[in-house]
Amino acid sequence: MLAHPTHERLIALGLTGMAKAFEEQRAAPDLAALSFEERVGIMADREAAERDTKRLTARLKFAALRQDACVEDIDLRTPRGLDRALVARLAAGDWIHRHQNCLITGPCGVGKSWIACALGHKACRDGRSVFYQRVPRLFEALALARGDGRHARLLKTLSRVDLLILDDWGLAVLTANQRIDLLEILEDRQGRGSTIVTSQIPVDQWHDVIGDPTLADAILDRLVHNAHRLTLAGDSMRRLSGHRELDAQTNA
Template identity: 60%
Template sequence: MLIHPTLDQLNQLGLHGMATAFGDIMADAEATSLTHAEWLALLLEREISHRHDRRLAARLRYAKLRHNAAVEDVDYRASRGLDRTLFQKLSAGGWIDAHDNLILCGPTGVGKSWLASALGHRACRDNRSVLYQRVPKLFPELALARADGRHRRLLRNLTSPQLLILDDWGLEPLDAAARHDLLEILEDRYGRRSTIITSQIPVEHWHQLIGDPTYADAILDRLVHNATRIDLAGESLRKKRPLRAQES
């Protein structure tokens, strides 16, 4: 069999998973016992797996999640008020298909960002587009973008992902420009995309945090009324676990 020409042709066609599998199978002493159909099935299986892994890696690079977290690793033993049944339902992603939102509130260290990242990772695995942003950095970046012509493009980038994670909302009040940008983002996403908000500030205080009553009504209407709310409590998990094992 002309092994090297076959490998070259597979790579030229972009069938890199099949090319790798072809070399592995040929190196296996039991390969001679495989039928043509079994050969083909193995090659196709490896190509599909290879393409899935590449797409997932690309989605995760784009998402830029804060934590390398997985829903399978969530600790339900911690005393923080996280309902296992509810969170596992959220992990399935039906709320993203329905274009609903999710609000995670609670004191620092109870795992809000980690849980949001875990849901984002699961969404990437389910072939959904995800983007993570820290709110304290996002609005200053948008303000700078107004001066160099990137503002509209950045807003489009924030409205296009199927799941947008806005982390650490409410650490400081919004100025007029930030209020306007937030409303633009939520207006474009409302009924079309899903958003996760994490915050140390209870939802009841968000109206005051936004500042302008008209903007506050509009923003909260688009964010809260179709959102699942999870209110976490308890001591910081950072005090209880080694650094590499922390949810934050």
């Protein structure tokens, strides 16, 4: 069979990685010294890598992470109360396998959202499904979904992801519908998935943010009791980054 039809047949079969490897082998005469099994193995490895990349791209697109962050880039040098050992355990991801939660608190600008997105990115790389949402936007989406019949479907989607990231929790006291929605989300996810929550409000004040004492007890029982906690402090990372850029420009 001619080379060109073979390349086209591989693409038609959806084997784009093998098709690329096939063309690369045709263009590299030195690969002719390899055995048949070795050359097929190279093509199979390329196909596997291509599919892994596509799956990761799809997971990241669905996750819609707010920050382009990676755990390898987490700044452990700037003083802000980060526990290196805990960060390493969270990056490893076993807590997600155990369906545990992670609560990240601290003042504005210390990197809560960035760290949450970095952990979400790592989870995507590990083959887990992730979904990011700012809490105010999530409640808006749930309110709209309640009105047009998509409410149950959205709750089902939230219940299925391996890692749910709820960013900017506690900006306002919850309404009655928001309390019920949050309880439903956490109830559906208990023992099935992990949740990251970021907030400027300390955890011991979350009861007041929820509003209703009975529902607050139920919500926090499902969220807090098995959660890892990162309590950050210090200056705003955005302010420090701006100072560093200014110093670099001054010293240039």
